[in-house]
Amino acid sequence: MLQGKRIAFGVCGGIAAYKAADVVSKLQQAGALVDVILTEHAEAFVTALTFSTLSHRPVYTTLWEPTGDAAARHIELGARADLLVIAPATAHTLARLAHGLADDMLTTLALACPAPLLLVPAMEHHMYQHPATQANLRLLAERGATILPPEVGHLASGIVGIGRFPETAAILAEMRRRLGRSGDLAGRRVVVTAGGTREPIDPVRYIGNRSSGLMGFALAEEARDRGAEVTVVVGAVSVREPFGMTIRHVSTALEMREAVREVIAKADALVMAAAVADYRVEHPARHKIKKGSQAENADGSLNMRLVRNPDILAELADARALLRVGFAAETTDLTEHAARKLVSKQLDLLVANDVVRENSGFGSATNEVTLFHADGRVEPLPPLPKRDVARAIWDRVVSLLRERDSETEMPERDPATFPTA
Numbered sequence: 320m321l322q323g324k325r326i327a328f329g330v331c332g333g334i335a336a337y338k339a340a341d342v343v344s345k346l347q348q349a350g351a352l353v354d355v356i357l358t359e360h361a362e363a364f365v366t367a368l369t370f371s372t373l374s375h376r377p378v379y380t381t382l383w384e385p386t387g388d389a390a391a392r393h394i395e396l397g398a399r400a401d402l403l404v405i406a407p408a409t410a411h412t413l414a415r416l417a418h419g420l421a422d423d424m425l426t427t428l429a430l431a432c433p434a435p436l437l438l439v440p441a442m443e444h445h446m447y448q449h450p451a452t453q454a455n456l457r458l459l460a461e462r463g464a465t466i467l468p469p470e471v472g473h474l475a476s477g478i479v480g481i482g483r484f485p486e487t488a489a490i491l492a493e494m495r496r497r498l499g500r501s502g503d504l505a506g507r508r509v510v511v512t513a514g515g516t517r518e519p520i521d522p523v524r525y526i527g528n529r530s531s532g533l534m535g536f537a538l539a540e541e542a543r544d545r546g547a548e549v550t551v552v553v554g555a556v557s558v559r560e561p562f563g564m565t566i567r568h569v570s571t572a573l574e575m576r577e578a579v580r581e582v583i584a585k586a587d588a589l590v591m592a593a594a595v596a597d598y599r600v601e602h603p604a605r606h607k608i609k610k611g612s613q614a615e616n617a618d619g620s621l622n623m624r625l626v627r628n629p630d631i632l633a634e635l636a637d638a639r640a641l642l643r644v645g646f647a648a649e650t651t652d653l654t655e656h657a658a659r660k661l662v663s664k665q666l667d668l669l670v671a672n673d674v675v676r677e678n679s680g681f682g683s684a685t686n687e688v689t690l691f692h693a694d695g696r697v698e699p700l701p702p703l704p705k706r707d708v709a710r711a712i713w714d715r716v717v718s719l720l721r722e723r724d725s726e727t728e729m730p731e732r733d734p735a736t737f738p739t740a
C-alpha cells in the first residue's frame with residue numbers, strides 16, 4: 320500500500336516535530352518515497368539532517384532555492400505527490416492554509432498540490448479549541464482535507480488535555496486509508512468480527528477460546544487499505560487494535576449478535592472471523608463461586624448447564640443484500656464440516672482452517688485455509704501470512720460484490736453442487 324507511494328510530508332514548528340521523524344522513518348521502511356518539507360519554524364525544533372537521514376532523500380526548507388529546473392521545486396513536488404501530509408500541523412499553518420496563503424515552501428506546495436491532504440494538528444489544548452483554529456479546521460475539512468484529530472493526553476505544557484500528536488501507527492493507518500480511496504473496496508461498507516467471545520460463569524470467570532484477533536484485524540486492515548469503510552466488532556483479543564476504522568467492543572456471543580445486527584444495516588459485506596462461543600452458561604452465578612459453597616456437589620464437583628448460543632451468520636441468511644463470509648475452525652473432517660456449514664448458513668464464501676495444524680489458526684502469524692465457494696468450488700490456499708490470506712479473501716469478495724452489482728436477481732443455489740454436503 321505504501322510501497323512506491325510518493326508522500327510530500329510537511330513538518331511545522333510544533334513541539335511534536337520530533338515525533339514526525341518516527342513517522343517518516345516508518346514510511347521509508349514501508350517503501351514510500353518521502354519528500355520532507357520543513358517550515359522555517361520547524362527548523363527551530365528539528366533539523367533537516369534528521370529527516371534527510373531517515374527518508375534517504377533531500378529535505379526542502381526554502382522556496383527561494385535557485386534550482387535551475389524549469390518547474391519550480393514546489394510545483395514539481397506537489398505534482399508528483401500521491402498524498403500531502405502535514406504532521407504536526409501548527410495552528411499558524413492551519414490558518415495559513417485556510418486562507419490560501421503561500422509564503423513559504425510548504426504552503427505554496429499545498430496550493431500547487433492536487434493530491435489529497437491529510438492534516439495532523441497538534442498543539443496546546445486552548446490553541447486547539449480556540450474558535451479560530453476550529454473554524455480553520457472546519458473550512459479545510461469542507462474543502463476536502465482529511466483531519467486526523469489530536470489525542471487527549473499529557474501535553475508539553477504540563478497539563479492533560481486535547482492536542483497531543485497521535486501515535487505513529489494511527490497516522491500511518493490514516494495515510495493508508497486516504498491512499499486506499501481509489502482501491503477496489505472504495506465506497507463499500509464492510510463489517511468484520513474479530514477475537515473470541517467470553518461467556519460468564521460468575522463475575523470473575525468465563526468460558527473463552529484461544530482466538531487472538533489477528534485474522535480479523537488483518538481482514539479489517541486490508542479492507543481499510545482498499546478503500547472500504549470498516550467497522551470491526553471486537554471480542555477478546557491478545558493483539559493491538561488497528562486504527563482507521565470504527566471499533567465496537569463486545570464480550571459475549573449475544574452482545575456480538577446485537578452489535579453485528581446494528582452495524583450491518585448499510586453494509587455490503589460481513590466477514591465473521593471471530594470465534595463465537597457455541598454455548599453459554601445458562602445461569603451465570605451472581606457472586607463468585609466459592610470452593611465448598613452450596614453450589615458444589617457433595618463430591619466437590621460443580622454442575623453447569625450450557626445452552627446453545629444463536630448462530631449469528633445463519634440468522635442472517637435472509638439478508639440477501641449482504642454478502643456473508645464465514646470462518647470454520649475445525650480440528651477434524653475439515654472438508655465435510657466446512658461444506659455443510661456453507662450450505663446450512665447459505666454463505667457466499669466459507670474460509671476453513673484446521674486449527675490444530677502447525678502454523679495455522681489461533682495466535683499464529685500464518686494461516687493455511689481452504690476457501691469453499693457458494694458455486695461448489697473448493698480452493699485450497701498455501702500457508703500464508705494472515706494479511707495475505709485477508710487479501711485473497713477480499714479479492715474473492717470484490718468479485719462477488721461486482722457480480723452482485725451486475726445482477727438484478729440472485730441465482731438460486733443448488734446444494735447438490737457441493738462436493739461433500
Ligand SMILES: Cc1cc2nc3c(=O)[nH]c(=O)nc-3n(C[C@H](O)[C@H](O)[C@H](O)COP(=O)(O)O)c2cc1C
Nearest residue numbers: 331332333334335358360361409410411412441442
Ligand atoms: C517551544 C514552542 C513550542 C510550540 N509548540 C507548538 C505546537 O505544538 N503547536 C503549535 O501549533 N504551535 C506551537 N508553537 C508555536 C509555533 O511555533 C508558531 O506559531 C510558529 O509561528 C509556527 O510556524 P509554522 O506553522 O510556520 O511552522 C510553539 C512555539 C514554541 C516556542
